[in-house]
Amino acid sequence: xxLDRWIALILLGICLAYGYTAxxxxxxxxxxxxxxxxxxxxxxxxxxxxxxxxxxLIILLGFEKGEPKIGEIDYRRLGDYHIGQAMLxxxxxxxxxxxxxxxxxxxxxxxxxxxxxAILGERRWIIMIAVAAIATFIVWYLVQxxxxxxxxxxxxxxxx
Numbered sequence: 090x091x092l093d094r095w096i097a098l099i100l101l102g103i104c105l106a107y108g109y110t111a112x113x114x115x116x117x118x119x120x121x122x123x124x125x126x127x128x129x130x131x132x133x134x135x136x137x138x139x140x141x142x143x144x145x146l147i148i149l150l151g152f153e154k155g156e157p158k159i160g161e162i163d164y165r166r167l168g169d170y171h172i173g174q175a176m177l178x179x180x181x182x183x184x185x186x187x188x189x190x191x192x193x194x195x196x197x198x199x200x201x202x203x204x205x206x207a208i209l210g211e212r213r214w215i216i217m218i219a220v221a222a223i224a225t226f227i228v229w230y231l232v233q234x235x236x237x238x239x240x241x242x243x244x245x246x247x248x249x
Contacts, residue, residue, distance in 0.1 A: 094149055097145045101146070104141040104142045107138050107141070108142060111131050111137075111138050112131075112138070115130065115131035116131050182201075185201040190241070191244060193241050193244045194229055194242050195229060196244060198228070198229075199221045199222055199225045202224060203217055203221045
């Protein structure tokens, strides 16, 4: 069996356990007034488990397979791909999560976007910095002002 089907089989087991929990165990502790609500806390996990189980079954039964395409990953030649870039991006994501509080949202997000695009090969620094600054500010404004969720915009030593 191919690697993607093994992964789908493992995920199917996890999704079945998650679905069992969502359908049969989560609603037992609901307060009586919540049982009359049209949407329960378990509604999204129920939908998510059903969609995930369907997706896993599609992969297991091979419905997504068509004719082999040129762009498919050959698992026997993983060394030919840009594994170093992928590992650097994963390390950058971890660093972003760790530096979000000390550097503030604006600094850490802008740094993540600029360094991430540099890792992926972008070399037009002016455009890269401008796009990162605009995107970071727009996301911060939407989350902070529109949704009302506080994000520390600046580092703590600058009064953020």
